[in-house]
Amino acid sequence: MSVLLEFAMFPTDRGESVSQEVSKVIEMIRESGASYQLTPMGTIIETDTLEQTLALVQQAYQVLEKEGCQRVYSSLKLDIRPGKDNRLAGKVASIQDKIGDVNS
Amino acid sequence: MSVLLEFAMFPTDRGESVSQEVSKVIEMIRESGASYQLTPMGTIIETDTLEQTLALVQQAYQVLEKEGCQRVYSSLKLDIRPGKDNRLAGKVASIQDKIGDVNS
Amino acid sequence: MSVLLEFAMFPTDRGESVSQEVSKVIEMIRESGASYQLTPMGTIIETDTLEQTLALVQQAYQVLEKEGCQRVYSSLKLDIRPGKDNRLAGKVASIQDKIGDVNS
Amino acid sequence: MSVLLEFAMFPTDRGESVSQEVSKVIEMIRESGASYQLTPMGTIIETDTLEQTLALVQQAYQVLEKEGCQRVYSSLKLDIRPGKDNRLAGKVASIQDKIGDVNS
Numbered sequence: 001m002s003v004l005l006e007f008a009m010f011p012t013d014r015g016e017s018v019s020q021e022v023s024k025v026i027e028m029i030r031e032s033g034a035s036y037q038l039t040p041m042g043t044i045i046e047t048d049t050l051e052q053t054l055a056l057v058q059q060a061y062q063v064l065e066k067e068g069c070q071r072v073y074s075s076l077k078l079d080i081r082p083g084k085d086n087r088l089a090g091k092v093a094s095i096q097d098k099i100g101d102v103n104s
Numbered sequence: 105m106s107v108l109l110e111f112a113m114f115p116t117d118r119g120e121s122v123s124q125e126v127s128k129v130i131e132m133i134r135e136s137g138a139s140y141q142l143t144p145m146g147t148i149i150e151t152d153t154l155e156q157t158l159a160l161v162q163q164a165y166q167v168l169e170k171e172g173c174q175r176v177y178s179s180l181k182l183d184i185r186p187g188k189d190n191r192l193a194g195k196v197a198s199i200q201d202k203i204g205d206v207n208s
Numbered sequence: 209m210s211v212l213l214e215f216a217m218f219p220t221d222r223g224e225s226v227s228q229e230v231s232k233v234i235e236m237i238r239e240s241g242a243s244y245q246l247t248p249m250g251t252i253i254e255t256d257t258l259e260q261t262l263a264l265v266q267q268a269y270q271v272l273e274k275e276g277c278q279r280v281y282s283s284l285k286l287d288i289r290p291g292k293d294n295r296l297a298g299k300v301a302s303i304q305d306k307i308g309d310v311n312s
Numbered sequence: 313m314s315v316l317l318e319f320a321m322f323p324t325d326r327g328e329s330v331s332q333e334v335s336k337v338i339e340m341i342r343e344s345g346a347s348y349q350l351t352p353m354g355t356i357i358e359t360d361t362l363e364q365t366l367a368l369v370q371q372a373y374q375v376l377e378k379e380g381c382q383r384v385y386s387s388l389k390l391d392i393r394p395g396k397d398n399r400l401a402g403k404v405a406s407i408q409d410k411i412g413d414v415n416s
Contacts, residue, residue: 006318006353008389009182013224016279016393023410030411039351040403041318041389046352050165054158061154061184071185071224075283077320077353077387078113078178080165081328091352098335099342110214110249112285117328120289120383127306134307143247144299145214145285150248175328179387181216181249181283185224195248202231203238217390258373262366269362269392282390286321288373289383 002084004091005053007076008042009060011069021067025060032056035088042075046088050080106188108195109157111180112146113164115173125171129164136160139192146179150192154184210292212299213261215284216250217268219277229275233268240264243296250283254296258288314396316403317365319388320354321372323381333379337372344368347400354387358400362392 009025010018029036029043034056036045047053057076064072081087113129114122133140133147138160140149151157161180168176185191217233218226237244237251242264244253255261265284272280289295321337322330338355341348346368347358359365369388376384393399 004352006351010220012218012220012226015223016221018220019406019410023407026407027411030413037351038404038407039318039349039356040316040358040400041356041391044351044353050162054162058154058158065186070187072182073281074180074182074184075389076178076180076182078176078180079353080176080178082169082174088352092350094331095335095338095350098331099339101342108248110247114324116322116324116330119327120325122324123302123306127303130303131307134309141247142300142303143214143245143252144212144254144296145252145287148247148249177385179285183249192248196246198227199231199234199246202227203235205238258370262370266362266366273394278394280390280392282388282392284386284388284390286384286386286388288386290377291382 001048001080001082002087003047003050003053004079004087005045005057005076006042007057007074009064009072009074011064011067011071012073013070021064021069024063024067028059028063029056032059037088044088048085053078105152105186106184106191107151107154107157108183108191109149109161109180110146111161111178113168113176113178115168115171115175116177117174125168125173128167128171132163132167133160136163141192148192152189157182209256209290210288210295211255211258211261212287212295213253213265213284214250215265215282217272217280217282219272219275219279220281221278229272229277232271232275236267236271237264240267245296252296256293261286313360313394314392314399315359315362315365316391316399317357317369317388318354319369319386321376321384321386323376323379323383324385325382333376333381336375336379340371340375341368344371349400356400360397365390
């Protein structure tokens, strides 16, 4: 089973720049050992079960709660396919193959 | 604490109409006893903890898994405020009050 | 054609409460004459073409730009069906009918 | 001005795999000359104005309309900062710098 999560989670009570708070969330994800990829708009994580994915979302909030954030916003997308795995690299490669692009 | 979740979750392997599968997810939410509101683009749920919210997301997927769905997509938004409650009705009322609208 | 848009757009440089800025966006939508519905997590708009929808998104940003916002975040969902119309009321009624619920 | 858009747009009337339709959307984006990055969950585009961004969203739908898609779903996120530019590379580098990561 492949569960892909794309998510951004950030405080909205901290002003224009939130990279310090976001960095602590990313550190937690890195330390969790999950497969992940940073993007300019969020973090993409692949796990084998939805339980694992949702546990990381919970831990991400706990990081921000510990920072004292009084309002937290998060936007998330899930793409779940029971019969697949290793899509973190595979999905982009499949599109690049179709459009004849080896570099982007 | 008030955790607002807006989410849509649906199979993408079932063709143009998915209202049958979506109805089963809504029934599960209704039976859970959580405060919720149906909208034309998803369901909004308010709970007191993020754990409760994420447990409902897990159960929503289990409903679709039981239906045999081979690909499930979900888009979710969270708005979490530790020091608030009862925002399911309150947020819209606050905006309507500001724009002088009692009916929309 | 029915284009449903669910969207939230708000400044992230204004602190915990943004209901004042959001109210001005809602006022603009109300004055546009488009069919819309406020929810605790955003606004749902139905138009006949995607052009109309995207023009409203552009105008929503202009409202916040005029307020001097230095960082604006928006999360949007589109559900587009060429052969349908009047889904702002119809989608919820269809689900309620399936789950035997006339009041929620 | 930097407008970052993260978006996924896909037909829901075509069954489990939609990589053929999605590839045509990506080809259009590549040919537009906009700065973009493919991810396993969507495409991230950076433009100098919101008008340019929304024009690409419109064109993406036109690609799927031409393919005869009868239902199209899209999820989008915008991060708009008037006083910034070149964030497609910069945002990830800033986070990696903070967490002491040069490779991920």
